[in-house]
Amino acid sequence: MFCPACNNQLQKISVTTKEGGRFEVDHCGYCGGTWFDPYEINRIPFHEVVTLANLTVQTRKIYAKRKVQLCPNDHCPLDPFKGDAVPKDVRLLWCKRCLGIWATQKDLWEFKKHQEETVSAYDVASKFFPALSVAFIPVLTFLFLLATTFTTIFSVQQQKEARIFAESRISHLVTQTIQPDTVSITFITQVPLISSIVYGQSSLEMTEAVISEVSTQTHAVILSNLKENTDYLFRLTLEDNNGKTYTTDLKTFSTR
Ligand SMILES: [Zn+2]
Ligand SMILES: [Zn+2]
Secondary structure, eight states: OBOTTTOOBOEEEEEEOTTSOEEEEEEOTTTOOEEEOTTHHHHSOHHHHHHHHHHOOOTTSOOOOOSSOBOTTTOOBOEEEOOTTSOTTOOEEEOTTTOOEEEOHHHHHHHHHHHHHHHHHHHHHHHHHHHHHHHHHHHHHHHHHHHHHHHHHHHHHHHHHHHHHHHHHEEEEEEEEEETTEEEEEEEEEEEEEEEEEEEEETTEEEEEEEEEEEEEEEEEEEOSOOTTOEEEEEEEEEOTTSOEEEOOOEEEEOO
């Protein structure tokens, strides 16, 4: 068999597939081109293309390029091979009779590199996604913690502002023990507001009671059935017309 490009004798070279199979290609050690029987070009791994390139000993020698390149099998004219798998800048020739493919060293290199990259893109995706999530989980955790911390700081800030707001709206707060187990709490707000109270012996067990169901400036509540001679904690909550609530700091009253 003679090289379609430079008419030198082609050599049979054995190559190994990725799966360990072997087949022979017809390689021109003079111009570096390779002839593939049908489908063999898809089986040759990139590292064997490199091996073939290393076997090409006289690549720099100028050779007379044939105008019409002929199939080394049956001497039919070779045509450009078009296909989705072939990049635009890669020129492969094929014989429409025997379906063999001719590739120059450069085109074979480019074609196989492209093929390898396309295939390995899938491999890389499936292999690296677990690795990526390993890398991303700490980052996500960090971002989550950051967001949570920020939210906590923000809500603490908001509560503080709400308390300051509530304190500033309340005046004339009076707690009075009417009976040993009954206390009255009265206060005035600058503007009409709805109000409620939570109270208890500890902040963990608080009872809630409505003071003013409708917006008003004067607020009064009587808390009965309290324990005698006991200190109580309480908070007042104010609600404006928009439903926004403001809760005061913890305050105390006692039944004595
Ligand atoms: Zn050649
Ligand atoms: Zn042919």
